[in-house]
Amino acid sequence: MLAALRRGLRLLAAAGRRGSEARLPAGRHTAQGRRGAGWGARPGRGRGGPSPGGVLAALAAFSLFSKNTEEGEEKKEEESAGTEDTIIFLLKKAKLSIMKGEHEEAERILHQALRLSHQSDNKKAIIYTYDLMANLAFLRGQLDSAEKLFKAAMSFLLAGDMKQDDNAIIEMSLKLASIYAAQNQHKLALAGYEFCILTLEEKLAQYKDLPEDVLPAEERANTNLLLGMSLDSYGRYLLANKQLLVAQRMYERALQISREVQGETHPQTVVLMNDLATVLDAQGLYDDAYTHGKRACELAKQTEHPEEHLVLNNLAGILMHKEDFLQAKQMYKEALKQAELKGDTASIQHIREELAELARRRKHSN
Missing domain, CATH: 1.25.40.10 (Tetratricopeptide repeat domain)
Structure with a gap:
């Protein structure tokens, strides 16, 4: 099992390090996909990563600037804090534009946020902006762009202190697997689905005996929901490729998780x-x-x-x-x-x- 996990992540994450300078090119494509968002509050972020649905609050909460700087640094700190506020404002505007279906406007705003994030070396903002850009490209059916942007976000996460089994890494790996499935890159798709499902099963097995004061119920539920999403996505891939019996098992397990948790x-x-x-x-x-x-x-x-x-x-x-x-x-x-x-x-x-x-x-x- 461990060998399978390492193989799956190596195929996905190593490619991610090659894509750290990705940018979203212009282009118009139709929106694709109807699912994923239905899985609770977007299963997703484990400890150490941006929180699901509340990532703007997380961005607002973090600060890369010390409150105990010398007097000569105060002006620089104020300018940096102002930049951070601007990034948060742009991300809010981009999310609103996505919700309203104004995808080209959202793309333009996200480019502004990414430029400011790089200029201020705000790594958390860079990661979240890449993730939003990738999700937007994924929504619009721009699969090549989405792939590069998810890899860029993963490369920043893996370069930091985030563990390979963090839900943020797994969620992006699942989206990459879905992209490879749509592109008929079957080896990469299978490696991605295998990595996501096996890693989440191993995490949940470790969670089994942990009390709630050690592992919050919400994190346990989010991890379970992310497994359900992974099984669902893999089931669709198998159904499309006429592997009906295995697809049935994936759907049965995903349905059981959704019933139990949601x-x-x-x-x-x-x-x-x-x-x-x-x-x-x-x-x-x-x-x-x-x-x-x-x-x-x-x-x-x-x-x-x-x-x-x-x-x-x-x-x-x-x-x-x-x-x-x-x-x-x-x-x-x-x-x-x-x-x-x-x-x-x-x-x-x-x-x-x-x-x-x-x-x-x-x-x-x-």
Whole structure:
């Protein structure tokens, strides 16, 4: 196991040291990906790294400048502190722009923050800015840029005092594995997924007997959620590559973690039920697929899940495979209605194609 861990990290982190001067080039790509954020409050940072979701507060809290400097250093300290405040302000603006979908504006602001961070040699700000830039590039589908930027952030983290099994390193390694998977770089993708899953399993085994005053419950939960995210991502990779039985095991484990940590009605739990139904359906296990898909639909409706139309569409496909054509048609029509209300053009087209396929099957069955 240790050999596997070292091999996985060596492939990812060594490459990271080569990318420390990466910059985000201009370009327009469509946004990709729908998951990851659903896993709690973004599982992520272990001790020593920027905290999940509250990283701006962490940036505001740290200071690289001593309060006990000599009189002659006071002016320099004030200027530096002012620079730090400016960086924090820029990062807040960038995050807001990302939330509003103003990606080009966010990119421009992040370049300003990165330039100031380098000028002031503020390493924590450099790391977090690279991470934000990488996430933005990842969101926009700029995979080559995202890869270089995640590696740059990792190189700064590993050059400091951060341990190789820190959640911050693992989370970035998972994103790199996802990038390699999308690029069909299978050796690197597998090494990345192996590193993330084995490292997190080993950490959780070590956590097992630690009391809460030594290991806070939140950190234990975040590490567990990050394992769930890793299993989920690996499951999608395996499903895409037709390794259905192994993908099923990954989804089952991810679903169990989401249920235990986040609850039965959490949006990510519903998504994972739906995904497990998908992989069971692909294996021809239609009854098991229907059980999970029906439960996902019930919970999606109960919780007003933002992707209820996708869950309905998935269950309709399972019903079509079960040759329950009448109920499948009803499900597809409801999915189409919801997709139209949400303005999801890609889903609208897909559901219409599925309805056409359903009509063909009904015709041939008569």
